[in-house]
Amino acid sequence: MIRTLDADLLEAWDALALATGAPVFARPGWLRAWATAFGRLDDLRALTVHRGGELVAVLPVVGGRAAVRTPVNSETAMIVPVVADGDAAAELAQLLLARRAGVVDLDAVLADDPLTTQVRRTRNPVHATVRCRSPYVDTxxxxxxxxxxxxxxxxxxxxxxxxxxxxxxxxxxxxxxxxxxxxxxxxxxxxxxxxxxxxxxxxxxxxxxxxxxxxxxxxxxxxxxxxxxxxxxxxxxxxxxxxxxxxxxxxxxxxxxxxxxxxxxxxxxxxxxxxxxxxxxxxxxxxDTFDMLGEFEPYKADLTGTVREQHRLRVYPTPVVGGVQRAATAAAGDLRRAVVARLSAPTRERLLAIKNRLQR
Incomplete structure (x- = not known):
C-alpha cells in the first residue's frame, strides 16, 4: 500500500532501517530533509509491506495512481528500499509492479539491491540504464x-x-x-x-x-x-x-x-x-567501507578500482504499449548522449548552468 508519512510509519521505518543495517540514505529523516528543501514533502509517500502487523518493507515514492517514481534529483546520493528479508523484497516488488496504470520509475537504485533484482524478473518491458558507477574502498x-x-x-x-x-x-x-x-x-x-x-x-x-x-x-x-x-x-x-x-x-x-x-x-x-x-x-x-559516491572520476581511480553501479529502471505497464515506450526512451537517450558527446566542455557547462537556473 502507498501511505502518507504519519508519525507511526516514520518511527517503524526508521527502526527497520537501523535493524537491517540499511545505508543512512534509507532513513526517513534524511529523505524528509530532502523533500522539505526541494518542495516535495507533500508529495513524499511510502510503499509499504506488512507481515503480522509489522512493517517488513518500505520504498520511498512520489506520484499517484498513474506513474510512480522514486524521489530523485541531482542531490540524491542513492535510493535504498528497506526490506527485512528476501521474501519482503519479493512482496514489495509484486506490490510495486501490480500498479499497471502507468510507468514505474526506479531511479538511483543499486544494481544488486534485492528489489532491483526482483523487478528485473518481471514480464513487463523494462528499460535499464546506468545512472553512475560509484567507487568505494574496502577498509x-x-x-x-x-x-x-x-x-x-x-x-x-x-x-x-x-x-x-x-x-x-x-x-x-x-x-x-x-x-x-x-x-x-x-x-x-x-x-x-x-x-x-x-x-x-x-x-x-x-x-x-x-x-x-x-x-x-x-x-x-x-x-x-x-x-x-x-x-x-x-x-x-x-x-x-x-x-x-x-x-x-x-x-x-x-x-x-x-x-x-x-x-x-x-x-x-x-x-x-x-x-x-x-x-x-x-x-x-x-x-569496513569508504564510499566515495558520485561518478568514477580520474582522481578516484587513483585510489580504487572497485565500483557499485546505480541504475534507473523504467517498468512499463503492458508488453505492447510498454515495448513502444521503451524503444522510444532508449532512442531518445542514445540521441541525447550522442549530442552531448559532441559538445565542447564550455558549452556543456553553459547548458548545465541554464538547467540549474531553470530548476531554481
Missing part, C-alpha cells in the same frame, strides 16, 4: 596492504606535497561529529570551499541554490542529532584548504561533498583528504 583489512596497491609514484607525490604543506605550517586532519555549538560555522566553511569557481559558473555549487543550502543544512542537523554526521577538514595552521561532508552508518563512511581551496590546487587537496579519510576508516574496527 576491513590492513591499511599498509591497501597503500601498497597504490602506484609508487603516487605515494611519493603525496608525501612530497605533504612535506611542502608542513613547511607552511602545522598540517592537521580532523573529523568533527557536528555536536558542538559551531555546527553552523563548520557548514558555512565547507560550503565556501565547495563553491569552486567552475561550480559557481555552472550553477552546481551548494550555495548556488537556496534549496541545496537548506537541504545540506537540515540534513546535517538531523545527522548530527542521530550521531551519523562527519565533517572532515585538512588544515594548515588552522586554515581549512579541503573539506568533506560525510555520513557514517552501518560500517560505511559515505563521502557526499568535497570542498577545496583552489589556491592549494597544486597540492592535490582532493586526493589528500580522500587518503586521510581512507586511513581513518582503516583505523576504525567498526568501519
Amino acid at each position: 576491513s583489512g590492513e591499511v599498509d596492504a591497501y597503500l601498497a596497491t597504490l602506484s609508487k609514484s603516487r605515494r611519493k607525490e603525496v608525501r612530497r606535497r605533504e612535506r611542502r604543506l608542513e613547511e607552511m605550517g602545522e598540517l592537521t586532519f580532523e573529523m568533527d561529529h557536528g555536536t558542538g555549538d559551531d555546527l553552523g560555522a563548520r557548514l558555512e566553511e565547507g560550503f565556501r570551499l565547495e563553491a569552486r569557481e567552475w561550480k559557481l559558473a555552472a550553477g552546481s555549487a551548494i550555495v548556488s541554490s537556496p534549496a541545496r543550502v537548506a537541504f545540506y543544512t537540515a540534513g546535517a542537523r538531523w545527522a548530527a542529532e542521530q550521531g551519523v554526521l562527519r565533517l572532515a577538514a585538512l588544515r594548515v595552521d588552522g586554515h581549512a584548504f579541503a573539506s568533506g561532508y560525510c555520513l557514517e552508518q552501518s560500517g560505511t563512511l559515505h563521502f557526499l561533498k568535497l570542498g577545496m581551496d583552489d589556491a592549494y590546487a597544486k597540492y592535490g587537496p582532493g586526493l589528500m583528504i580522500n587518503l586521510r579519510m581512507i586511513e581513518h576508516a582503516f583505523a576504525r574496527s567498526d568501519l
Whole structure:
C-alpha cells in the first residue's frame, strides 16, 4: 500500500532501517530533509509491506495512481528500499509492479539491491540504464596492504606535497561529529570551499541554490542529532584548504561533498583528504567501507578500482504499449548522449548552468 508519512510509519521505518543495517540514505529523516528543501514533502509517500502487523518493507515514492517514481534529483546520493528479508523484497516488488496504470520509475537504485533484482524478473518491458558507477574502498583489512596497491609514484607525490604543506605550517586532519555549538560555522566553511569557481559558473555549487543550502543544512542537523554526521577538514595552521561532508552508518563512511581551496590546487587537496579519510576508516574496527559516491572520476581511480553501479529502471505497464515506450526512451537517450558527446566542455557547462537556473 502507498501511505502518507504519519508519525507511526516514520518511527517503524526508521527502526527497520537501523535493524537491517540499511545505508543512512534509507532513513526517513534524511529523505524528509530532502523533500522539505526541494518542495516535495507533500508529495513524499511510502510503499509499504506488512507481515503480522509489522512493517517488513518500505520504498520511498512520489506520484499517484498513474506513474510512480522514486524521489530523485541531482542531490540524491542513492535510493535504498528497506526490506527485512528476501521474501519482503519479493512482496514489495509484486506490490510495486501490480500498479499497471502507468510507468514505474526506479531511479538511483543499486544494481544488486534485492528489489532491483526482483523487478528485473518481471514480464513487463523494462528499460535499464546506468545512472553512475560509484567507487568505494574496502577498509576491513590492513591499511599498509591497501597503500601498497597504490602506484609508487603516487605515494611519493603525496608525501612530497605533504612535506611542502608542513613547511607552511602545522598540517592537521580532523573529523568533527557536528555536536558542538559551531555546527553552523563548520557548514558555512565547507560550503565556501565547495563553491569552486567552475561550480559557481555552472550553477552546481551548494550555495548556488537556496534549496541545496537548506537541504545540506537540515540534513546535517538531523545527522548530527542521530550521531551519523562527519565533517572532515585538512588544515594548515588552522586554515581549512579541503573539506568533506560525510555520513557514517552501518560500517560505511559515505563521502557526499568535497570542498577545496583552489589556491592549494597544486597540492592535490582532493586526493589528500580522500587518503586521510581512507586511513581513518582503516583505523576504525567498526568501519569496513569508504564510499566515495558520485561518478568514477580520474582522481578516484587513483585510489580504487572497485565500483557499485546505480541504475534507473523504467517498468512499463503492458508488453505492447510498454515495448513502444521503451524503444522510444532508449532512442531518445542514445540521441541525447550522442549530442552531448559532441559538445565542447564550455558549452556543456553553459547548458548545465541554464538547467540549474531553470530548476531554481
